[in-house]
Amino acid sequence: MNQNQSGLVGFHEVDGDGNPLAAADEGPVEGVVRSSLKLNPFIGVLWLVVTVLVVGGVAVLLNAPLSVSMTDRVSMAYFLFSFAEPGVFVGLLTFMGLMFWHAWQWQHRRG
Numbered sequence: 001m002n003q004n005q006s007g008l009v010g011f012h013e014v015d016g017d018g019n020p021l022a023a024a025d026e027g028p029v030e031g032v033v034r035s036s037l038k039l040n041p042f043i044g045v046l047w048l049v050v051t052v053l054v055v056g057g058v059a060v061l062l063n064a065p066l067s068v069s070m071t072d073r074v075s076m077a078y079f080l081f082s083f084a085e086p087g088v089f090v091g092l093l094t095f096m097g098l099m100f101w102h103a104w105q106w107q108h109r110r111g
Contacts, residue, residue, distance in 0.1 A: 046098060053091030060084040 013021045064081045 043098065043101070046094060050091050050094045050098065053087045054095070057084040057088035057091065061088070 015021055060080045061084045064077060064084070
């Protein structure tokens, strides 16, 4: 297999005889449906994390008793109540970051 020694690593597809395939030779593959909507899985997970943080934090703050105190052991109510406010704050910051990211992507696609 002959490759150019340009210092950069490059790959190209070859046919059964070792001849390089041109990009124009590649046509649509039959039976494969491509969606025009491309979702980055990491952004999807971030949206789920934002939803859990904001909705969960607000639910804990609204349903927790007004006086949550720590006894000899840390209770689950104390733990959740302690992290509810920072969770909502981080969720809202992440939401704003995702909105800026989507705006940047939208502007980048429009040119």
